[in-house]
Amino acid sequence: MLDPRTVLLLVLAVVAIGFAAFWLRCLLQSKRTGSIAPTPYQLIVGFITDFFDTLGIGSFATTTSFYRARRTIADEHIPGTLNVGHTLPTVVQAYIYTDKIDVDVTTLITMIIAAVAGALLGAPIVARLPRRQIQIGLGSALLILCAVLVYRQFDIENVGTNGLTGSLLLAGALGNFVLGALMTIGVGLYGPCLVLVSMLGMNPGTGFPIMMSSCAFLMPLASVPFLRAGSYDARAALGLTLAGLPAVFIAAYLVTSMDLYWVKWLIAAVITYTAVSLLRSARRPS
Numbered sequence: 001m002l003d004p005r006t007v008l009l010l011v012l013a014v015v016a017i018g019f020a021a022f023w024l025r026c027l028l029q030s031k032r033t034g035s036i037a038p039t040p041y042q043l044i045v046g047f048i049t050d051f052f053d054t055l056g057i058g059s060f061a062t063t064t065s066f067y068r069a070r071r072t073i074a075d076e077h078i079p080g081t082l083n084v085g086h087t088l089p090t091v092v093q094a095y096i097y098t099d100k101i102d103v104d105v106t107t108l109i110t111m112i113i114a115a116v117a118g119a120l121l122g123a124p125i126v127a128r129l130p131r132r133q134i135q136i137g138l139g140s141a142l143l144i145l146c147a148v149l150v151y152r153q154f155d156i157e158n159v160g161t162n163g164l165t166g167s168l169l170l171a172g173a174l175g176n177f178v179l180g181a182l183m184t185i186g187v188g189l190y191g192p193c194l195v196l197v198s199m200l201g202m203n204p205g206t207g208f209p210i211m212m213s214s215c216a217f218l219m220p221l222a223s224v225p226f227l228r229a230g231s232y233d234a235r236a237a238l239g240l241t242l243a244g245l246p247a248v249f250i251a252a253y254l255v256t257s258m259d260l261y262w263v264k265w266l267i268a269a270v271i272t273y274t275a276v277s278l279l280r281s282a283r284r285p286s
Contacts, residue, residue, distance in 0.1 A: 004105045008112075009095060012216055016091045019220035023084065026227045030234040038239030041070065045236075050089045050244030053190070054096075054251035056208060059086050060188035063240065068277055073233040075281065076130070079185050080223070080232030085240025087219040089248045094209070094216035096252045103206040104163020107172065108213060114173040115189065115214035118180025119222040125184075132282050137185045139279035143272065160203040168200050175200075176210075180218050189215050 002010070030036050038046075045066040053059035060082050067073055073081060098108075164172050175196045179189045193211035198204045226232045 004109065005098065008105075008109060008213070009098065012091060012094060012213070015217060015220050016088065019087060019223065022224065023227060027234060027238065036234045036238055038235050038242065042072065042236045042239030043243040045072075046085065046240040046243030047247045050086065050240070051247040051251045053086070053089070053244075054093055054248045055255070056190060056194065058188035058190035059089075059244075060183075067236070073236050077231060077233045077236075080226030080229075081237045081240070083183065083219050084223045084226060084232050085237030086244065087216075087223055088241050089244035090212060090219055091216040092245060092248045093252070094212040096248070097208040097212050101205055101209050102162055103209050104161075107163040107169060107202075107206075108210055110169060110173050111176040111210050112214050112217050114176040115180030115183075116218040116221060118177040119183055119218035122181035122184035122222070124225045136279065136282045139275045139277075139282065143275045160198070160201050160206075162203060162206050164200055164202065172196065172200050176214060180214065180222075183215070183218060184222050 027036055045063060049059040049063045049066065052062060063082055063086070064078055067078060067081075068075075176189075176193065179192050179196070182192075183189050190211045193214065194204050194207040197207040197210060223232075
């Protein structure tokens with residue numbers, strides 16, 4: 001008899017393979033109309049963002065900042081590109097941290113289901129939003145995410161339980177439902193999820209398998225509407241995946257210690273600048 005954790009990972013493998021096959025078909029269609037080879041800059045962005053993503057910083061806000069810095073892709077394609085391109089690296093993260101860190105299986109599965117439900121409701125809507133609404137939503141959400149990142153800089157102790165029950169489990173599920181929906185407009189789940197589990201009395205370390213597994217399940221499903229609508233940048237997304245996969249292994253297995261304190265403050269400053277830039281762009285006439 002397989003234990004629930006093993007079954008969960010087997011289901012994740014099926015989901016990931018199905019996503020990869022569907023995306024490959026979309027890439028082959030895109031190749032008929034132009035090159036899908038990522039640029040060196042897009043590969044660098046993929047490596048850096050998924051490296052720090054594996055260490056718990058998150059990749060959505062940082063990737064958005066890199067893209068906006070050089071106007072790499074159209075703003076309306078950012079949410080789709082983030083979800084599609086970071087999916088497979090996130091799946092690998094989920095396998096690594098679910099094996100490394102002990103977390104209550106009931107809590108893990110409940111919060112995954114909640115995040116997936118939120119993403120399934122949000123993705124079809126976001127995939128069809130016009131540029132201005134994407135800019136306003138993404139800019140506003142980045143400011144919230146920056147506030148979460150700053151909050152995490154101050155004294156979140158690594159103490160607490162490895163699971164939730166009763167009303168706390170319900171609160172965790174509702175919180176992850178909202179975070180899953182926000183993922184579809186380009187707001188990373190990692191930082192807010194770590195804060196959520198900490199506020200509910202769990203050890204922040206348990207947030208790693210929860211947030212990574214939640215994203216690993218919801219991102220393939222949330223990516224489908226973007227792929228069908230063509231609302232993403234194929235070259236940039238492929239760059240995130242190709243460079244992000246090795247970055248995940250390097251960060252997870254070769255980096256044993258890294259002081260990220262000042263790195264996080266720098267990232268917070270960059271995210272704030274990017275958010276303000278998006279909101280200013282949304283005010284300009286199309």
